[in-house]
Amino acid sequence: MSNVVLKVQAASKRFGGVQALSDVGITIEQGQVYGLIGPNGAGKTTFFNVITGLYVPDGGSFELGGVPYKPAAVHLVAKAGIARTFQNIRLFPEMTALENVMVGRHVRTGSGLLGAVFRTPGFKAEEKAIEARARELLEYVGIGKHADFRARTLSYGDQRRLEIARALATDPKLIALDEPAAGMNQTEKVVLRELIDRIRKDGRTILLIEHDVKLVMGLCDRVTVLDYGKQIAEGTPAEVQKNEKVIEAYLGAGHAAH
Numbered sequence: 495m496s497n498v499v500l501k502v503q504a505a506s507k508r509f510g511g512v513q514a515l516s517d518v519g520i521t522i523e524q525g526q527v528y529g530l531i532g533p534n535g536a537g538k539t540t541f542f543n544v545i546t547g548l549y550v551p552d553g554g555s556f557e558l559g560g561v562p563y564k565p566a567a568v569h570l571v572a573k574a575g576i577a578r579t580f581q582n583i584r585l586f587p588e589m590t591a592l593e594n595v596m597v598g599r600h601v602r603t604g605s606g607l608l609g610a611v612f613r614t615p616g617f618k619a620e621e622k623a624i625e626a627r628a629r630e631l632l633e634y635v636g637i638g639k640h641a642d643f644r645a646r647t648l649s650y651g652d653q654r655r656l657e658i659a660r661a662l663a664t665d666p667k668l669i670a671l672d673e674p675a676a677g678m679n680q681t682e683k684v685v686l687r688e689l690i691d692r693i694r695k696d697g698r699t700i701l702l703i704e705h706d707v708k709l710v711m712g713l714c715d716r717v718t719v720l721d722y723g724k725q726i727a728e729g730t731p732a733e734v735q736k737n738e739k740v741i742e743a744y745l746g747a748g749h750a751a752h
């Protein structure tokens with residue numbers, strides 16, 4: 495059996511005169527942390543939006559766990575098994591941390607609207623199980639003690655970790671993190687790195703957009719570099735760092751030495 499989790503071939507997306515993505519292809523294997531880097535406007539977020547159903551691609555083929563999928567709508571992609579976080583945190587700010595994670599978990603549960611309206615025994619048992627799992631996930635990302643706080647009252651770093659817990663709650667085949675370290679201080683970044691490492695060790699597969707080159711190079715098994723929508727390099731962090739095009743377009747002489 496193939497251990498490829500996500501296979502994207504020739505993904506393209508145009509906005510008016512801007513070719514935001516031009517035949518971009520990546521293959522991510524089970525248990526990998528895969529990095530997507532590139533300068534501002536390179537097409538990283540567009541790629542995320544395409545694979546998660548937010549943007550309809552102009553072209554490309556998409557497979558998740560060996561099964562073709564059409565990234566046509568966000569909820570279908572979530573059901574197919576991709577969960578994501580956003581560059582600009584998107585939590586329900588007035589709901590508690592626990593409730594935010596429980597919402598994520600509902601993607602995977604059976605009781606429909608009628609069960610919820612009539613509060614059937616099946617629904618109640620399921621709610622209990624969802625709550626228990628959500629508490630576990632909050633502990634897992636290190637914010638268990640904030641379970642009953644409203645999301646908006648958490649620190650920035652904790653909100654990012656809450657987003658990760660919510661994404662994990664869907665039991666995704668692939669978890670896509672959009673700049674998880676943005677706005678974090680050094681201490682928070684160290685904790686984040688440990689968390690991503692743990693998620694990988696626990697058997698998950700991760701796609702990561704990140705501007706912090708050190709974090710990307712330290713964490714990722716493979717990296718794709720985009721520039722003006724084109725894939726200018728693909729390989730291990732060591733290979734990519736040596737690539738002339740990458741040094742020119744993005745890393746710069748100062749970064750290449752790290």
Ligand SMILES: Nc1ncnc2c1ncn2[C@@H]1O[C@H](COP(=O)(O)OP(=O)(O)OP(=O)(O)O)[C@@H](O)[C@H]1O
Nearest residue numbers: 509512513514532533534535536537538539540541
């Ligand atoms: N909804 C949209 N409408 C029009 N143009 C868009 C849209 N989304 C992205 N673009 C354009 O597509 C190109 C790629 O943008 P994208 O946001 O994917 O880059 P990025 O690599 O994620 O950049 P950043 O690091 O700044 O987040 C840019 O030129 C951007 O202006």
